[in-house]
Amino acid sequence: MTDNATQHWVMVGCGALAQWLGCSLIRRQPTLSLSVLHRQQRLRSCNYRLSTNNSEMTIELPTQHHDDRVADVVIAAVKAYQVSSLLRQLNQAPWFTDKTHLILSFNGMHSEPLTPLVSVNQQFLVTTSGVTRDHQGAHLHGIGQSWLGPMATNNVDVDNVFDTLAEAIAPLQGVDDIEQIRWQKLLINCAINALTVVADCVNGELLKAPYQATLHALLSEACDIAAQHGYHFDVEQSLQQTQQVLSQTAANSSSMRQDVLAARPTEIDYLNGFITKRGRQLGIVTPVNERLWQQVSAISCDHPQ
Ligand SMILES: NC(=O)c1ccc[n+]([C@@H]2O[C@H](COP(=O)([O-])OP(=O)(O)OC[C@H]3O[C@@H](n4cnc5c(N)ncnc54)[C@H](OP(=O)(O)O)[C@@H]3O)[C@@H](O)[C@H]2O)c1
Structure with a gap:
């Protein structure tokens, strides 16, 4: 060079x-x-x-x-x-x-x-x-x-x-090992982005009690898939990191919510969609990620596969 x-x-x-x-x-x-x-x-x-x-x-x-x-x-x-x-x-x-x-x-x-x-x-x-x-x-x-x-x-x-x-x-x-960082970011994006679209809210809303079980379930499924690729993340720790990001960006709209509001395609197929598709390939069920994938696809201009 x-x-x-x-x-x-x-x-x-x-x-x-x-x-x-x-x-x-x-x-x-x-x-x-x-x-x-x-x-x-x-x-x-x-x-x-x-x-x-x-x-x-x-x-x-x-x-x-x-x-x-x-x-x-x-x-x-x-x-x-x-x-x-x-x-x-x-x-x-x-x-x-x-x-x-x-x-x-x-x-x-x-x-x-x-x-x-x-x-x-x-x-x-x-x-x-x-x-x-x-x-x-x-x-x-x-x-x-x-x-x-x-x-x-x-x-x-x-x-x-x-x-x-x-x-x-x-x-x-x-x-x-950049893949480790990519997986870590994927987990947080899978937890936050689609849920802000379906709940139609800014990030900080997801800190409220009714969303904690869904955040936990999304992360738990995504951690299972990550583990199959050799990346082991603790679900509780991932939830804490997610809550930290939600606090730091409380007033922000996630990029996916901004995309939906502006009628642009979203990256849902590569986030919760990816977790679902990889789960199917591996024989691991990921119902919470799958439901969000379907819901976001239905209200955006994406087409679920
Ligand atoms: N923005 C952030 O703060 C941020 C932070 C972290 C991660 N990310 C991630 O980083 C990625 C990029 O984000 P972004 O916000 O920069 O997206 P963006 O504003 O949509 O930028 C993507 C740009 O690439 C252009 N492009 C794509 N393919 C092209 C091609 N073949 N030839 C010429 N131009 C091409 C697009 O053009 P068109 O508009 O014509 O398609 C668009 O201008 C996304 O995956 C996002 O999730 C973003």
Whole structure:
């Protein structure tokens, strides 16, 4: 990997996390060559905007379709249901090579294996930061903890990429087993997101007594599935962590509730849907996750399988 001054990084799309990551990278590394893989191929440039409660930043970035430079790094923070088509697209892109370092970030898990990639350097980024977006840009509500770790064991020379990202979005922790963090986040998302949709409430409502049995049951089923993958989580401890997240985000609407209210597709198939489908494959019943999967699918524009 070349040094930062000569590296070319590509951000996928203009999503909430992409705008936060892109603006944070340029703030710390103004000379980094950064472009955007935009859906509208005719666009020559696009703006990333990031606001916080006390700052605002706008950068104009060239689009990748008008730049044939090989990408050293691609950062793809996309919805779980967008991952497969993106990977197929990247595999065909002339600027995405076996030397390109892919950083993928999304909530939830896929029941089927993802398309194998041309690139051998693949890492997963997990974050608890909170960013929303509207037509004006992205708004950073709070910087949380982020983790970066290899998706496969054959990663080479990733220190340089880690350092660049860590400077931009600290605190960032490098981990050997990113799957452990992904499962932990999956449990919490499975407990909170769908229930806020069905109860039509902000996160803090779920701290009330009537929801505790459902939260416990959701986590218990998800912990059973995680254990089958070698990840052992204590149900009571997971419930405490979930309650902690609910307290810290009490006034917030979960991303899934925001998606339903805005008539956008949700990631339910990759959260409670994933737990249910994996349970069926393993012969483990997960009735509480299954019911929420069906309920959210019925009121959103998703279609349960
Ligand atoms: N936002 C947060 O605070 C946060 C925190 C932690 C985790 N996450 C997770 O991180 C993932 C990304 O979240 P997000 O909030 O950033 O989602 P988002 O705002 O919907 O961003 C996804 C972006 O990727 C674009 N995109 C997808 N595939 C593309 C392709 N092939 N070519 C070009 N652009 C493409 C989408 O474009 P279109 O709009 O045109 O589809 C969209 O702009 C989700 O799984 C989310 O659950 C989010």
